[in-house]
Amino acid sequence: MMISKTILGLIVVGSAVLLLNCKPKEEETELSEEYYTGGKNGTAFVAGSNAYEQMSDAVKDVLAFKRGEAMFENNYVTGEGTPFSGLGPVYIRSSCIACHPGYGRSKRVDNFNSDEYGNGYLVMIHDADGKILPSFTGMLQTKAVAPFLPPVDEKGIHITWKVFTDQYGNRYPDGTTYSLIYPEVSIDRNAINVPVPSEYYVSIEGTIGIYGTGLLDAITDADLRAEAQSQSQRGYAVGKLGPDITEADGSTHPGRYTYGCTRGTLQNGPGSNAIWNITNVTRPDRAYHYITEPYATAMADNVQIQQSLGWTRDSIYNYLMSKNLPPEMSMSEFDEFMIWHRGLAVPAARNLDDPKVQEGKTIFYSIGCTACHKPSWTTGEDKYIAGYSNQKIWPYSDLLQHNLGWKDKNASPGLREWCRTTPLWGRGLSLICAGHTDHLHDLRARNFEEAILWHFGQAETAREKFRNLSKSQREALIDFLNAI
Amino acid sequence: MRKISYKKVGLLVMAASLGLGFNSCKDKEVDEEQVFSEILESYVDNTVIATYANLADKALELSDLCQQLKAQPSQAAVDVAAQKWKEARVFWEQSEAFLYGPADFRNLDPHIDSWPLDKNQLDQTLARPDVDNLDATEARATLGVNLLGFHAIEYVLFKDGQPRSYAEIPARELTYCAAVAGVLAEDCILLEASWKGINNISQAKAEILAAADLSITDEYGNQMKNAGKTGSRYSSQKTAINEIIEGCKDIADEVGNSKIQDPVQSGDVLKVESWYSWNSIADFCDNIRSIENAYLGGIPAQRSHSLSSYIASIDKEKKTDLDGEIKSNINNAITKIQAIGSPFRNHLDNKTGANEATDACDELFNSLNKISQHIQ
Numbered sequence: 001m002m003i004s005k006t007i008l009g010l011i012v013v014g015s016a017v018l019l020l021n022c023k024p025k026e027e028e029t030e031l032s033e034e035y036y037t038g039g040k041n042g043t044a045f046v047a048g049s050n051a052y053e054q055m056s057d058a059v060k061d062v063l064a065f066k067r068g069e070a071m072f073e074n075n076y077v078t079g080e081g082t083p084f085s086g087l088g089p090v091y092i093r094s095s096c097i098a099c100h101p102g103y104g105r106s107k108r109v110d111n112f113n114s115d116e117y118g119n120g121y122l123v124m125i126h127d128a129d130g131k132i133l134p135s136f137t138g139m140l141q142t143k144a145v146a147p148f149l150p151p152v153d154e155k156g157i158h159i160t161w162k163v164f165t166d167q168y169g170n171r172y173p174d175g176t177t178y179s180l181i182y183p184e185v186s187i188d189r190n191a192i193n194v195p196v197p198s199e200y201y202v203s204i205e206g207t208i209g210i211y212g213t214g215l216l217d218a219i220t221d222a223d224l225r226a227e228a229q230s231q232s233q234r235g236y237a238v239g240k241l242g243p244d245i246t247e248a249d250g251s252t253h254p255g256r257y258t259y260g261c262t263r264g265t266l267q268n269g270p271g272s273n274a275i276w277n278i279t280n281v282t283r284p285d286r287a288y289h290y291i292t293e294p295y296a297t298a299m300a301d302n303v304q305i306q307q308s309l310g311w312t313r314d315s316i317y318n319y320l321m322s323k324n325l326p327p328e329m330s331m332s333e334f335d336e337f338m339i340w341h342r343g344l345a346v347p348a349a350r351n352l353d354d355p356k357v358q359e360g361k362t363i364f365y366s367i368g369c370t371a372c373h374k375p376s377w378t379t380g381e382d383k384y385i386a387g388y389s390n391q392k393i394w395p396y397s398d399l400l401q402h403n404l405g406w407k408d409k410n411a412s413p414g415l416r417e418w419c420r421t422t423p424l425w426g427r428g429l430s431l432i433c434a435g436h437t438d439h440l441h442d443l444r445a446r447n448f449e450e451a452i453l454w455h456f457g458q459a460e461t462a463r464e465k466f467r468n469l470s471k472s473q474r475e476a477l478i479d480f481l482n483a484i
Numbered sequence: 485m486r487k488i489s490y491k492k493v494g495l496l497v498m499a500a501s502l503g504l505g506f507n508s509c510k511d512k513e514v515d516e517e518q519v520f521s522e523i524l525e526s527y528v529d530n531t532v533i534a535t536y537a538n539l540a541d542k543a544l545e546l547s548d549l550c551q552q553l554k555a556q557p558s559q560a561a562v563d564v565a566a567q568k569w570k571e572a573r574v575f576w577e578q579s580e581a582f583l584y585g586p587a588d589f590r591n592l593d594p595h596i597d598s599w600p601l602d603k604n605q606l607d608q609t610l611a612r613p614d615v616d617n618l619d620a621t622e623a624r625a626t627l628g629v630n631l632l633g634f635h636a637i638e639y640v641l642f643k644d645g646q647p648r649s650y651a652e653i654p655a656r657e658l659t660y661c662a663a664v665a666g667v668l669a670e671d672c673i674l675l676e677a678s679w680k681g682i683n684n685i686s687q688a689k690a691e692i693l694a695a696a697d698l699s700i701t702d703e704y705g706n707q708m709k710n711a712g713k714t715g716s717r718y719s720s721q722k723t724a725i726n727e728i729i730e731g732c733k734d735i736a737d738e739v740g741n742s743k744i745q746d747p748v749q750s751g752d753v754l755k756v757e758s759w760y761s762w763n764s765i766a767d768f769c770d771n772i773r774s775i776e777n778a779y780l781g782g783i784p785a786q787r788s789h790s791l792s793s794y795i796a797s798i799d800k801e802k803k804t805d806l807d808g809e810i811k812s813n814i815n816n817a818i819t820k821i822q823a824i825g826s827p828f829r830n831h832l833d834n835k836t837g838a839n840e841a842t843d844a845c846d847e848l849f850n851s852l853n854k855i856s857q858h859i860q
Binding site for chain 2: 046047048049050062063066067069070074075077078079080081082083084085087094095098101102115116117118145146351431432434435
């Protein structure tokens with residue numbers, strides 16, 4: 001049986017009344033468009049543990065979606081010839097879901113253990129200017145298939161959570177206190193198995209969510225550039241457009257994915273790269289390892305590895321650096337992975353008719369949040385999923401980078417002095433879906449309140465307005481964030 | 485094969501998840517709060533915790549038998565351990581309608597049922613002399629998830645669908661098996677404790693967790709029972725009820741569209757999960773029985789308050805028969821899965837049978853959808 005949207009709207013509007021007393025007839029009202037966070041065709045009306053895992057109704061090939069989903073959920077294994085084989089020789093994690101609990105973001109941890117489910121921290125080793133050191137891949141590999149060694153033994157990675165105190169002593173004007181922490185990360189020199197200079201720095205970054213990324217892909221470059229252009233004309237919180245990225249087909253697109261806006265399209269986005277470089281599972285368009293030359297040299301020069309494999313130094317080096325490795329994943333499998341990736345729907349908004357949520361919405365729109373957390377976009381034509389075309393979506397992000405001022409606060413921003421504005425859609429479901437409420441690029445915020453209070457730099461004016469709200473108003477704003 | 489209408493599902497589910505009232509207006513609200521409380525209590529205590537307690541008990545017995553097998557290898561010891569593996573497996577498969585919560589957050593699903601087994605890495609591991617001294621503590625600390633769980637134990641105990649000949653099993657494999665069975669037992673206890681509360685499990689089980697340095701603070705069962713109250717991650721009773729339904733739908737969908745269709749469409753026997761015990765048809769049927777237990781309340785012979793009786797009461801009022809439809813679809817799914825032929829790996833060419841089983845799972849999925857529609 002099909003339930004009409006009109007009926008649904010009636011139910012939503014009448015809900016408060018129905019629970020308290022029964023009226024013979026309710027006024028029929030359409031569900032407001034903000035409930036359809038992923039547009040009419042990309043929204044899933046599920047609010048439980050599997051809310052981030054839903055297939056959008058616009059996906060046509062259900063079984064391909066399911067097979068792609070299996071690639072995300074299953075562990076990749078070493079060797080060859082079995083399902084999900086091809087892991088290694090050096091890798092970051094053996095499955096995607098290990099870093100995306102419940103398909104959501106990774107969680108904050110005290111100790112770096114890549115076998116701990118939900119620890120999705122990616123580690124970067126870089127110089128003082130943030131440039132990744134040549135011995136290491138952009139995302140540090142801490143796992144290897146014997147006899148190979150990982151570039152870093154992860155037992156030598158240390159995360160220390162430091163207390164941050166703002167200029168107000170972490171106290172609201174109404175006297176209520178709050179707590180803020182940030183990470184400092186180090187790696188023992190003797191845990192490093194490749195050449196490293198005397199001075200090196202370490203940063204961490206949590207994984208981001210996956211749902212809705214297909215819809216973000218459907219926003220046109222022109223609209224993205226227009227938003228950047230529009231912001232450049234205003235005198236505050238001017239966002240930085242991601243750099244132009246040239247794709248394999250020669251087309252160029254501004255970066256819109258990752259905190260650093262380093263990826264311009266979903267087809268060449270963080271997910272399509274991760275299924276290769278997190279696992280080092282090769283495929284026809286990636287017939288080589290995600291590996292550095294200094295690492296290959298270090299492994300090839302290692303006599304124990306030579307003896308264990310029974311290979312010469314050159315054989316090891318050539319294997320590791322080969323550009324013509326046999327594919328361990330076929331392009332049709334990769335296509336199915338992308339059907340799943342692109343097809344994940346956005347959870348519908350919830351409780352928008354609740355008076356406190358409505359109060360929070362008013363505050364969200366009035367204290368400056370929307371300057372960067374742009375509520376809605378309308379997608380253009382989508383060549384992958386026709387149903388994603390011309391959809392009004394509600395990601396609450398301008399997809400531009402902004403400066404949250406952590407460097408000025410000496411609060412260890414790592415590589416991300418400028419961060420892409422995080423889409424807020426569905427984030428209120430993180431506790432039930434992913435088991436935690438951690439936010440921001442390195443997950444330093446343990447809840448929405450702390451996330452807001454880490455908004456310095458371009459967002460400090462909004463932060464000040466938030467601090468000056470009453471307790472009830474602050475709660476209302478957070479109720480709104482939980483609802484969208 | 486029928487395409488599942490996800491959009492319809494979404495609209496229906498949303499109505500439920502928003503904590504809405506009911507069409508019927510006979511001063512039912514208070515009664516319904518009570519009814520939902522009873523359903524949630526029954527589901528948590530008599531279905532979820534009862535299943536996990538049985539799983540933990542069987543896993544402990546399996547661990548003991550694997551230790552005995554290691555100490556005194558014999559064919560009888562292999563046979564009895566293999567039989568116990570199957571008994572424990574029943575309760576794991578019957579828990580797959582509630583894989584959310586602790587099974588997910590605590591990494592217990594991949595630890596307990598990691599698939600595929602990393603055979604290449606396992607061969608390397610079993611070539612190491614130090615594995616002769618492996619115990620559960622060391623196994624937990626040093627073996628990745630790809631070398632733990634039911635399928636790792638299955639590798640040692642089974643071959644070609646039968647218990648292995650004990651003479652073929654090297655002593656090092658028996659050591660590995662006993663260590664991994666120890667980790668499995670700990671993880672199954674952890675699962676029970678995560679729902680029931682660490683202080684509410686038996687003293688013996690608590691001591692095993694303490695010895696393994698495993699602790700929990702959550703009592704997930706209470707989160708569901710107290711849905712809608714402060715401290716619960718479920719904002720309303722409806723959200724929690726909906727979680728039950730979604731868990732059932734997820735596994736109905738997975739059995740039909742992934743576990744059955746993936747191997748059949750690819751013709752790849754290695755995509756059939758149980759490589760060594762060939763237990764997959766029994767596993768699939770137990771997955772459907774997990775839906776049956778979640779829907780009927782309790783476990784067989786110990787039924788209690790349930791979604792089923794609630795739906796039956798709505799049916800009576802509305803002159804519908806959704807309860808009958810769901811029960812019939814549960815039985816039909818099991819019948820059609822069994823009709824594919826066992827072992828599944830030898831019947832991958834039975835595409836008609838597989839498609840009928842998948843259709844039956846889809847029909848079950850679609851009838852479960854209608855629960856939300858009935859409680860608007």
